[in-house]
Each structure stands twice: as C-alpha cells, then as structure tokens.
Amino acid sequence: MNSGLSAExxxxxxxxxxxxxxxxxALFAMSFDFISGYTGYLSFGHAAFYGTGAYLVAxxxxxxxxxxxxxxxxxxxxxxxxxxxxxxxxAIGSVSxxxxxxxxxxxxxxxxxxxxxxxxxxxFVSTAPRDGVAVTEKLEGFQIGVPGVDALNVAIGQxxxxxxEGLLGxxxxxxxxxxxxxxxxxxxxxxxxxxxxxHSPFGRTLIAIRENEERARAIGYNTxxxxxxxxxxxxxxxxxxxxxxxxFRRSVTPENGFYFLVAGDxxxxxxxxxxxxxxxxxxxxxxxxxxxxxxxxxGGGGGLLPYLRANVGDATLxxxxxxxxxxxxxxxxFLNGHAALYVGxxxxxxxxxxxxxxxxxxxxxxxxxxxxxVPRRLRRWFDG
Amino acid sequence: MSAxxxxxxxxxxxxxxxxxxxxxxxxxxxxxxxxxxGVDLEVREGEVVALMxxxxxxxTTTLRSxxxxxxxxxxxxxxxxxxxxxxxxxxxxDRGVGWIPEDRRMFAQLTVEENVRVAVPNADDTAAALELAxxxxxxxxxxxxxxxxxxxxxxxxxLAIARGLVGDNDLLLVDEPSEGLAPLxxxxxxxxxxxxAADTSMLLVEQNLPLALDVADRFYVLDHGTVVxxxxxDDVSADAERLRRYLSA
Amino acid sequence: MSAAVSALSAVPVxxxxxxxxxxxxxxxxxxxxxxxxxxxxxxxVRGLAEASLYVMIAAGLTLVFGLMGVLNFAHGSLTMLGxxxxxxxxxxxxxxxxxxxxxxxxxxxxxxxxxGGLAALGGALEVGLVRPIYDRPPLYQxxxxxxxxxxxxxxxxxxxxxxxxQPTTVWQDVLGTKPAFLADSIGVAGVxxxxxxxxxVLFGVATVVGVHLFLTRTRYGLFVRAGSEDSEMLSALGVDxxxxxxxxxxxxxxxxxxxxxxxxxxxAWGASVPLGAETLLPAFVVVIVGGLxxxxxxxxxxxxxxxxxxxxxxxxxxxxxxxxxPEMVVFxxxxxxxxxxxxxxxxxxxxxxx
Numbered sequence: 001m002n003s004g005l006s007a008e009x010x011x012x013x014x015x016x017x018x019x020x021x022x023x024x025x026a027l028f029a030m031s032f033d034f035i036s037g038y039t040g041y042l043s044f045g046h047a048a049f050y051g052t053g054a055y056l057v058a059x060x061x062x063x064x065x066x067x068x069x070x071x072x073x074x075x076x077x078x079x080x081x082x083x084x085x086x087x088x089x090x091a092i093g094s095v096s097x098x099x100x101x102x103x104x105x106x107x108x109x110x111x112x113x114x115x116x117x118x119x120x121x122x123x124f125v126s127t128a129p130r131d132g133v134a135v136t137e138k139l140e141g142f143q144i145g146v147p148g149v150d151a152l153n154v155a156i157g158q159x160x161x162x163x164x165e166g167l168l169g170x171x172x173x174x175x176x177x178x179x180x181x182x183x184x185x186x187x188x189x190x191x192x193x194x195x196x197x198x199h200s201p202f203g204r205t206l207i208a209i210r211e212n213e214e215r216a217r218a219i220g221y222n223t224x225x226x227x228x229x230x231x232x233x234x235x236x237x238x239x240x241x242x243x244x245x246x247x248f249r250r251s252v253t254p255e256n257g258f259y260f261l262v263a264g265d266x267x268x269x270x271x272x273x274x275x276x277x278x279x280x281x282x283x284x285x286x287x288x289x290x291x292x293x294x295x296x297x298x299g300g301g302g303g304l305l306p307y308l309r310a311n312v313g314d315a316t317l318x319x320x321x322x323x324x325x326x327x328x329x330x331x332x333x334f335l336n337g338h339a340a341l342y343v344g345x346x347x348x349x350x351x352x353x354x355x356x357x358x359x360x361x362x363x364x365x366x367x368x369x370x371x372x373x374v375p376r377r378l379r380r381w382f383d384g
Numbered sequence: 385m386s387a388x389x390x391x392x393x394x395x396x397x398x399x400x401x402x403x404x405x406x407x408x409x410x411x412x413x414x415x416x417x418x419x420x421x422g423v424d425l426e427v428r429e430g431e432v433v434a435l436m437x438x439x440x441x442x443x444t445t446t447l448r449s450x451x452x453x454x455x456x457x458x459x460x461x462x463x464x465x466x467x468x469x470x471x472x473x474x475x476x477x478d479r480g481v482g483w484i485p486e487d488r489r490m491f492a493q494l495t496v497e498e499n500v501r502v503a504v505p506n507a508d509d510t511a512a513a514l515e516l517a518x519x520x521x522x523x524x525x526x527x528x529x530x531x532x533x534x535x536x537x538x539x540x541x542x543l544a545i546a547r548g549l550v551g552d553n554d555l556l557l558v559d560e561p562s563e564g565l566a567p568l569x570x571x572x573x574x575x576x577x578x579x580x581a582a583d584t585s586m587l588l589v590e591q592n593l594p595l596a597l598d599v600a601d602r603f604y605v606l607d608h609g610t611v612v613x614x615x616x617x618d619d620v621s622a623d624a625e626r627l628r629r630y631l632s633a
Numbered sequence: 634m635s636a637a638v639s640a641l642s643a644v645p646v647x648x649x650x651x652x653x654x655x656x657x658x659x660x661x662x663x664x665x666x667x668x669x670x671x672x673x674x675x676x677x678v679r680g681l682a683e684a685s686l687y688v689m690i691a692a693g694l695t696l697v698f699g700l701m702g703v704l705n706f707a708h709g710s711l712t713m714l715g716x717x718x719x720x721x722x723x724x725x726x727x728x729x730x731x732x733x734x735x736x737x738x739x740x741x742x743x744x745x746x747x748x749g750g751l752a753a754l755g756g757a758l759e760v761g762l763v764r765p766i767y768d769r770p771p772l773y774q775x776x777x778x779x780x781x782x783x784x785x786x787x788x789x790x791x792x793x794x795x796x797x798x799q800p801t802t803v804w805q806d807v808l809g810t811k812p813a814f815l816a817d818s819i820g821v822a823g824v825x826x827x828x829x830x831x832x833x834v835l836f837g838v839a840t841v842v843g844v845h846l847f848l849t850r851t852r853y854g855l856f857v858r859a860g861s862e863d864s865e866m867l868s869a870l871g872v873d874x875x876x877x878x879x880x881x882x883x884x885x886x887x888x889x890x891x892x893x894x895x896x897x898x899x900x901a902w903g904a905s906v907p908l909g910a911e912t913l914l915p916a917f918v919v920v921i922v923g924g925l926x927x928x929x930x931x932x933x934x935x936x937x938x939x940x941x942x943x944x945x946x947x948x949x950x951x952x953x954x955x956x957x958x959p960e961m962v963v964f965x966x967x968x969x970x971x972x973x974x975x976x977x978x979x980x981x982x983x984x985x986x987x
Contacts, residue, residue: 042772095968099975101771102704110967113914117964121957212891261910264779271776333795341791344783351777352765451869477871489866491859502859503870507852551870 004011014286014293016176017158018185020248022282022289025265026185028241029273031279032266034194035234037276038203039227042105045092045112046261049220049235049255051119051127052088053081053242057142058133058252059125074142078186085239086232098226100213109260116258132253141175142247144182155184156248185242188264190237191279196234198278206230210276268343272350274357283358292339402465403428404555404585405450405481410459410469412442412449419445420456421609424589427555432586434600434617436593437630441606443589444486447557451589463555478505481552482584486560488540492533496524496543499532503533503547513550520576521546524603538569545576555585562592574599593631597621605630663952674824676943682830684939685837686899689892690912691919691931692844693885696956699861699926700881702771702924703763707779708914710785711886715893716904717789719743723897733812740894747866747890755886761881782909787908803903809899829899840888841932847884848928857881863928918967924980933978938963 012024032046057077060068068077096107119125126133141155141162155162161175173181197203207215209223217223246252256262265288266281273284319327354361359370366373401427407624412420419471420442427433435443448454450461452473468476477483477536491499497514501609504513518525527535548556561577562570570592577599580586590596596603597617604615607630620626637934641780666672694708722743746864758781790800798804815828848854856877866876896902896912919938924928945959955961970977 040772044773080659095972099971102775102925103921103971103975105775106917107968107971109914109917110964110971114961114964114968117957117961167817261835262733268774268778268783313883331782338787338791340783341787344780344787347783348762348777348780351773352762353782355773388700453865453869472873473865473868473875474871477869483866483869485866485869489863491866493860493862494855494859498855498859501852502855502867502872505871547870 004022013092014290016174016180018289018293020176020180022285023180023183024241024244024248025185025289026269026282026285027190027244028112029266029269029285030191030194030278031234031237031241032263033230033270033275033278033281034198034237036267037050037270037278038210039196039230041097041100041227041231042267042275043108043231043234044260044267045108045110046234046238046266047236047258047260047262048092048108048112048115049089050242050245050262051084051112051115051252051254052085052251054246054257055119055125055133055242056081056084056239057243057246058135058250061135061138061142061209061246062126063137063189064124070138073147074144074247075147077142078240078247081243082236082239085242086236089232089235089238090228093228093235097227097231112258112260112263116254116260120254130254132255132257136253144186144247148179156182157250158248161249179248179360183248185241186244190240191282193280194233194237202226203230208275238254268347271357272343272347272359274363276354277359277363280357280359287358288343291343291384295335295339295342296337402462403430404436405587406460406462407446407450408460410433410446410449410456410461412445412454412456414445414454415465416547419483419609420449422459423449423606423609424611425604425614427585427587430585431602432581432588432600434603435587435606436590436591436595436596436603437606437626439591442609443606444559446606447483447559447587447589450476451481454519476550477526480552480554482548482551482556483542484548484556484558484561486563486589488537490532490535490540490543492531494532495529496532496535497528500545500546500550503551505552509552517546517550520549520579523619538565538572540570540578541565541573543570545573549580555587558588558590560589560591562595563591570595591631593627601632603627648967659952663948665952667947671823671825671878672792672947674822675826676947677824677940678824678830678834679946680940680943681837681936682833682939683942683953684935685833685840686892686895686902687915687919687939688837688932689840689895690889690937691916691923691935692840692928693888693892694916695920695923695928696857696881696883696888698920699928700857700864700877701763701767703767703774703778704927705885706913707758707785708778708889708916709751709911710782710786710789710909711751711889712893712896712912712916713904713906713909714748714754714785714789714967715802715890716891716902716908717793717806718750718803718890719747719894720897720904722746724806724812727764727810731810736810736812737978739810740898744891747894748887751890751893752883752887755889756879756883758883758886763882764875764878782913786909793906795808795966800906803900803905804897805903807897807904808900813962833895833899833977836918837935840874840891844888844928853877853880877936894941904906915963918963921967921977922970924977927977930977930979941966 007274028046028050031049032043035041035043035046056065057074059065060072060077060080061070063069068080092108092111095109096104099107120130122129139160141157142161143153143155145153147153154164156179156325158176158179161179163175164173164178167173177179198206205221205226208221209226210221213223233237242257243250247259269283269284269288271284272287273282273308274280316327356364363369363373368376392423405425405427407423407425407586409422409424410420411418411422423442425433425435425445425446437443443456447575449470450455452468452471452475456469459469463476463479463481466479468479491502494502498512500517502511504510518528523539524542524546527539532540535543545558545561548558558577561573565573574595577586577588581599586599588596588600590599597620600617603613603615603617603620612630613626690709690712691882693711694705697703697705697708719740720743722737723739726737726739726742762777762781766777793800799811811829815832817828818825818926819831825894846854848858856867856872859893860872860874860877864874867877893908895906896908902908902911915938919934920931922938923932923934942959942963947960949955949958
C-alpha cells in the first residue's frame with residue numbers, strides 16, 4: 001500500500017472496526033428492508049427487535065436471565081435472540097397489521113417507544129439503566145463457530161477476540177479482522193436465508209401485496225397471515241443483528257438499541273442502498289459509515305482531518321477565508337463530525353431523484369440482478 | 385336563434401365562428417392504460433351537447449381532460465380559442481368552465497351554505513350567489529346549515545348543480561346527473577339542467593337516453609376512446625335504434 | 634459462583650414478594666391523597682398546561698396532514714428551530730434590568746419572529762421539496778421529511794457549536810430572560826399553580842381559538858376544510874390548491890416555531906437540538922390519538938394526553954418509583970387508541986386527497 005496514493009486510500013477507506021459495524025448493522029437494515037421494502041409497510045418501530053436481541057445477549061452474559069448464563073454458547077444466544085425478537089414481532093405484528101399506511105408506521109413506533117422508555121428506566125437491567133448494559137460477568141469473548149467443537153470456534157470483539165497467526169502459513173489476522181470474518185459469515189448466512197425467502201413464492205406474494213394488496217386479497221391470499229409471517233421472519237433477523245452487535249461491542253444502551261432513530265438509520269441506508277432489494281442496505285450502510293468516518297471528529301485512523309493535517313501545509317490551513325475564519329476552522333465547523341448533514345442532504349436527493357436507491361437503479365439499468373446482469377454484459381462485450 | 389347565438393359568440397371570442405370548446409384529437413392515459421384514442425368534439429355557444437356511450441368508454445375521462453385533471457398527452461383543447469392543455473385545473477375553472485361531477489363530490493363535512501360559498505369565485509359576490517342558489521333550489525335553503533353529507537341524493541345533486549350555477553360559468557361539464565336517483569327526482573334534475581342551459585353551454589354525460597335527448601341539442605357517441613357517431617338529437621329521437629347499439633351492452 | 638448467582642436473582646423476586654401485601658394498602662392511601670381537592674386541582678392545572686404545550690406542537694402537524702396527507706417528520710425540528718430563533722430574540726432584547734412587562738413584550742416579539750421565520754422556511758420547503766412528490770405513495774413523504782429533519786438538526790448543531798453553545802444541553806441564557814413572576818406560585822382556592830403553567834394555558838387557549846377562527850371564519854379556512862375533504866374538487870371550483878397547500882404548510886410550521894419559543898422558556902424542555910425529536914413523538918401521539926387531520930380531535934387528544942401525563946407524573950413522584958412511567962403511559966395511550974379505534978378519536982377512514 002505504499003503507492004503514491006496510499007495517504008488518499010487511508011483517508012478514504014473505512015477502518016476494519018467500522019466495517020464490522022457495517023456488517024451487523026447492514027443485517028438489521030436488511031431485515032428492515034425485508035418487511036418494509038417488500039410489503040410496503042413501514043416498520044418504524046423496528047429498533048424494538050434489534051434492541052431485544054442486543055439486550056438478551058447482554059443480560060444473559062451478565063447472568064440476569066433464568067436458564068441462561070455467561071457460559072451459554074453465543075451461537076445459541078444468537079438463535080434465542082432471534083426467537084425472542086420474532087416472538088415480540090408476532091405480538092406486535094398481530095395487532096399492528098390490522099392497520100395500514102401511516103397508522104401502521106405509528107403503532108409500531110408506539111410499541112417500540114414503550115419498550116425504549118421501559119428499558120431505559122428499568123433498574124433490573126443494570127444499576128444505571130439509562131447508560132445501558134455492559135457485559136461485565138463474562139470476561140472472555142463471545143464465540144462464533146460450530147457449537148461443541150472448540151477448534152471450529154473463534155472469539156469476537158476488539159479486545160476479547162481471537163487473533164490468527166500463520167494460518168496455512170501466510171494468513172495473519174488481528175482480533176478485529178477475525179471478528180469481521182466471523183460476523184460476516186453469520187450475516188451472509190442470514191442474508192442467504194432472507195434471499196431464499198424473497199425469491200420463493202412467499203416472497204413473490206409479499207411483492208404482490210406491496211403492488212396491490214386488494215388484488216392479492218381478491219385472488220385469495222390471506223394477506224394478513226403473509227404480512228405477519230414476513231414480520232416475524234424480519235424480527236428474527238433483526239434480533240440476530242442485535243445479538244451480533246453486543247457480541248462485538250459488549251455493551252448496549254437504550255439509545256443505540258431501542259430508540260426509534262435506530263430504525264431511522266436503517267431506513268436511511270435502505271433508501272440510499274435501494275428499497276426492496278435486500279442487498280441494497282449493505283451498500284447503503286457501507287456508504288453511510290464511510291462518509292461518517294471520513295468526516296469523523298476524531299479522525300482516528302483515516303478520515304479527512306488527519307489527511308489534511310498530514311498533507312496540507314499549515315499555511316494553507318491557517319489561510320483566512322472569511323472574517324477570521326481559517327481553512328482549518330472551516331473544516332472543523334462544517335465538515336468534521338457533521339456527516340449527518342451531508343448524508344441527510346444526499347438522502348433527500350435520493351428520495352427525490354433516485355427513489356430506487358443505488359442497487360435498485362443499477363439493477364434497472366442492467367436489467368436484472370447484478371450477479372446475472374454483469375456476466376451477461378461482459379459476455380456480450382467480449383462476444384461483440 | 386341559433387344563428388344569432390353564433391354571431392354573438394363570434395364577437396365575444398374574437399375568432400369568427402370559433403366554437404366555445406373545441407376538443408381536437410386528444411389522447412389520454414391513466415398510468416399505462418390508454419383511455420382516449422383521439423377524441424374530437426365541439427360545443428358551441430348556447431348549446432347543450434350530450435356525450436353518450438357505454439361504461440368505461442372514456443366519457444368521464446373526456447371531461448377530466450378538459451379540466452386538466454387528467455391532462456391529455458396529445459391533442460388540443462381550445463376554449464374560446466385559447467389552448468387549455470398545459471394549464472392548471474383552477475385556471476381552466478377561472479375561465480368559466482364548471483364541473484358537476486359524477487357522485488356529486490360534496491364537501492360532506494361542510495354545510496350546504498359553505499359548499500356554495502366555496503364555489504363563488506369572488507368573495508364580494510357571495511350574498512348574490514347564495515340568493516341565486518337558494519332561489520333556484522328552495523329545498524336547499526331549508527337545509528342551509530345542514531352538513532352536505534346528510535342530504536339526500538337528490539338534494540346533493542341540486543347542490544352540485546347550484547355550485548355550478550354560482551361559479552359564473554359559461555360552460556358546464558355535467559357528469560351522470562341522474563345516476564342513482566328516483567324517477568321523480570330525475571325529473572326535477574332535468575328541469576334544473578334545462579333552466580341552467582338557458583344561460584350556459586353544457587357538455588352532458590348521461591346514460592339515461594330520454595333525459596339526454598330531452599335536454600341536449602346535439603350528441604356524440606363514444607366507443608373505445610373515439611367518437612363513433614354524432615348528430616342532432618332531433619334526428620335520433622325518432623330513430624332510437626341508431627344509438628341503441630352503442631349504448632346497450 | 635452459582636450460589637451467588639441464585640442469591641442475585643432472588644433479590645428482585647424477594648423484594649417484589651415482600652412488597653406485595655403492602656401494595657393494596659399503600660395504593661388506597663395514595664388514591665385517597667390523589668383525590669384530595671388540592672392535589673387533584675394541581676394535577677388538573679398541570680395537565681391543562683401540558684395539554685396546551687401538546688396542542689401547540691401538534692396543531693401544525695394536524696393541519697398539514699389533514700389538507701395534504703403528508704405526515705411531516707420535520708415538524709419537531711422546525712419546533713426546535715423556533716426555540717432557537719425565539720431564544721435569540723429574547724437573549725438580544727432582554728437585559729438584566731428589563732422589567733416583567735418588557736420581558737413579556739420581548740417574548741411577543743420572539744413569537745412573531747419565530748412564527749414568521751419558520752413560516753417562510755416551511756413555505757420554501759413545501760414549494761421546493763414536498764410539492765414534487767405529492768403524487769408518490771405516502772411513504773415517500775415520510776422519507777423526504779425524515780431526511781429534512783436530519784439536515785435541519787445537523788445544521789442547527791453546526792450553528793450552535795459555532796457560537797460556542799452546547800447543542801445537546803439547554804440554552805440557559807434563554808431561561809434567564811423569563812420574568813420572575815412566571816416562576817412564582819399562585820394560590821387560588823387552595824390549589825397552587827406556577828405562573829408558567831397559567832402562561833402555557835393562556836397561550837394554548839389563544840392558539841386553539843386562533844386556529845379555530847381561521848378555519849371557520851375566513852375564506853381561506855373554508856378552502857382548507859374543503860381541500861381536506863377533496864382537493865381535486867376544490868381545484869375544479871377555481872381555487873389554486875397549490876397555493877392553499879403552501880399557505881397551510883407555512884402556517885403549520887409557523888405554529889411549530891411559536892411553540893418552540895414557548896418551550897424555550899420552560900425549564901422542563903428548553904432550547905436544544907434534541908428538542909426536535911423530543912417534541913416530534915408526543916406531537917405524533919396527540920395527532921394520531923385525535924384522528925389524523927382533525928383539528929378538534931387534536932385538541933381533545935392533547936387534553937387527554939396532557940391530563941394522563943400530569944396524573945402519571947404525580948403517581949410516579951409519590952407512589953410508583955418508575956421514572957419512565959409518564960412517558961411510557963403516553964405511548965401506551967397511542968398504542969391502545971390504535972388498537973381500539975384505529976382511525977383515532979375523530980378520524981375518518983380516508984383523510985387527505987393523496
């Protein structure tokens with residue numbers, strides 16, 4: 001990487017820690033897209049399921065839950081987190097799907113806010129519930145792998161994760177990199193499961209509901225049951241995503257677990273990536289996280305700030321632009337830590353002009369999913 | 385009489401002999417479905433023109449196209465010689481085109497009086513407009529403070545016509561005024577329309593053939609989005625078979 | 634380890650068990666105290682003050698939804714901008730020596746500036762961003778206004794930071810411009826209420842009366858009510874519906890701005906960037922409980938939510954030691970209303986022409 005552009009790459013590319021976050025949050029966003037993008041029902045309270053999965057793992061690890069404890073295998077917790085979230089989705093969905101449109105969005109929001117306030121103020125979860133829960137009773141990392149076979153498990157986490165040295169003679173990975181691949185594997189499995197569902201007759205019925213629910217009902221589909229099943233499946237994967245979040249971060253707060261703006265972030269990356277494309281939210285999240293880190297305040301690792309510090313002369317940075325405002329101060333005021341502004345602007349532009357998102361638009365242009373369309377294009381190009 | 389009216393119209397419009405409304409080859413779509421495939425028709429000053437045809441042939445769409453509620457993709461619609469395509473609906477209405485739509489489209493939660501008030505183009509004329517409406521339809525005056533949604537179907541139709549009357553309109557687009565009304569009420573509606581036609585021109589969509597032939601001077605028959613027959617109503621009153629094949633299912 | 638574990642998990646169970654027999658007695662005592670005239674009176678006054686705030690933050694939202702069918706997610710952020718804008722006027726005009734009347738006049742000026750500024754911003758937003766997407770599914774209007782919120786909040790954060798204030802904490806200087814008598818308690822017939830509470834009630838009543846008169850007595854209000862039922866028919870009667878939309882959007886955001894100024898003087902809220910999200914959620918609750926788009930429903934729902942809030946606050950302060958009780962019950966009101974009466978108290982099945 002010591003090419004002429006290495007500084008630019010360091011500034012532009014997200015750090016590996018960020019990429020791990022991208023993975024599990026993208027899974028959450030995909031689960032959101034699975035219900036909202038495919039049925040057209042905006043699940044504005046989706047954070048409830050993410051938070052449920054996250055809190056289940058944190059509480060189990062702190063030995064607060066019956067039958068579960070710090071020794072419970074993480075793989076089992078992942079499934080249980082999904083099941084708990086799915087059960088919650090069943091309860092919320094069975095009431096909420098009697099409504100539609102704005103009312104559906106609002107009742108799911110209402111449910112999730114009830115849970116948010118409850119978790120925020122319930123002193124059972126921790127001594128300071130407003131600050132959330134940190135995993136304190138379990139010192140070693142959560143393990144991802146084949147249950148029961150020690151050799152086929154790796155621990156995740158920035159500090160608690162396993163590192164790999166000299167695997168097959170040449171592969172050396174830091175704990176964060178190990179986490180990346182382990183969490184990536186879980187996310188991939190979940191993605192493939194959702195993708196199968198979407199491409200099955202079940203998924204086609206969901207799309208039929210989105211396009212014209214009355215017609216779907218007239219044909220004889222019990223649309224309520226279909227929507228509810230999709231909601232439960234979506235809740236399951238949102239719970240798994242929440243569990244991965246705590247597995248890696250080892251703490252969760254009401255604000256980053258249950259608060260409605262967590263669902264808002266999922267909505268944001270789903271729209272930028274492509275609503276109703278399933279894979280799109282991953283690209284949307286990658287993009288969002290990339291921009292945020294590029295403009296982050298600390299500028300740790302990469303980002304604009306260290307790049308400017310290292311590569312632009314002090315004289316330039318101290319240049320006066322307007323009324324005593326220097327270049328450095330201007331970047332500090334308008335760019336660093338303010339990625340939300342630019343992502344928000346971009347989001348508005350996407351809603352107005354690119355309603356299908358990155359992936360949706362690419363698919364429209366190519367005429368099919370990329371995995372099919374790209375080889376077809378290449379073949380035509382080579383043949384032609 | 386008709387020659388006089390034409391001469392007056394010519395003087396008003398400034399374009400000699402030009403009709404009040406000239407629809408020329410309009411193509412209108414609802415999403416992807418192609419509803420009007422080149423409709424041509426005219427309404428001259430002082431005339432009542434009936435637009436007939438089976439359900440779903442594009443009669444209502446023709447009226448909506450004139451109002452620019454469903455703007456045509458091709459063709460032209462001229463009112464007093466001025467192009468309406470590309471204008472806003474309220475601009476069309478401001479020029480004196482009134483709409484008495486299918487299903488009446490009352491503002492159900494507004495009172496009868498408020499429904500009339502909304503239709504008055506200039507607030508200063510409200511008192512006169514209310515007087516006109518209630519003089520024409522004394523039934524409505526009794527229910528002046530009632531919510532329009534609580535009126536009977538016949539009363540709602542009267543109110544819809546009243547809104548058209550107080551709008552200072554020179555052309556009324558009337559859509560299925562007799563639909564869903566009892567025979568006795570239909571008679572009253574026909575009377576009201578005939579009275580209204582004394583002052584304004586009218587393009588009337590009506591399935592009730594006797595009513596249409598009674599009120600209208602001329603007629604057009606639409607089928608599959610185009611005009612398939614036209615003529616004077618006097619000519620077909622004796623020859624009902626000529627229309628029947630287009631109108632019965 | 635396992636003994637420690639079972640001891641740990643037994644603690645909450647034990648405490649719950651021991652609390653159980655005492656609970657009915659304690660509850661009866663508390664209920665008795667709650668129903669005492671002075672307590673009830675105070676709770677009602679506080680509830681009315683809360684209801685006034687809720688009606689202020691929700692009125693604009695309901696007007697816009699009723700006419701255009703747009704659920705404006707940016708409404709809370711506009712309230713927040715109003716709080717800062719009004720706060721700025723107050724901080725500039727009020728000096729240490731300014732008397733009570735002078736401070737009230739400054740408050741009036743702040744309301745006018747915030748209303749005007751936000752109405753202008755709202756009008757621009759409607760014309761520039763919302764208008765192009767009226768004919769898209771309602772989802773896109775939610776998305777668009779949600780995006781606007783992100784941008785407005787971040788812009789506010791940038792500006793506030795630039796002037797050396799903390800965006801997440803309340804702007805204390807504005808609270809300092811409040812006349813002293815608003816902080817005093819006033820006792821009427823054994824019921825004590827703070828001056829601020831009465832000020833809120835006054836302001837809320839004035840807003841409700843003002844909006845009601847606008848809707849029922851003006852020609853524009855007539856257009857708004859007609860357009861809420863059938864905007865297409867309204868345009869066919871010669872009314873420029875787009876202009877009515879813009880005016881109502883501007884009016885709605887203007888009211889949000891005025892509400893912000895009122896909140897900037899209330900120590901329980903105060904001017905800060907998170908005020909946007911904090912006001913958006915209760916505003917949603919009120920608007921949905923009342924029935925989207927009906928102004929009467931919004932007023933009734935604000936009263937319900939305000940009284941529920943103040944009641945629960947009393948119970949939390951005196952009996953139930955659960956901090957989140959009032960807030961949680963407010964959201965429960967939303968959920969229960971939607972379950973029992975999905976269209977809200979006064980809702981009609983189809984609202985908005987889009």
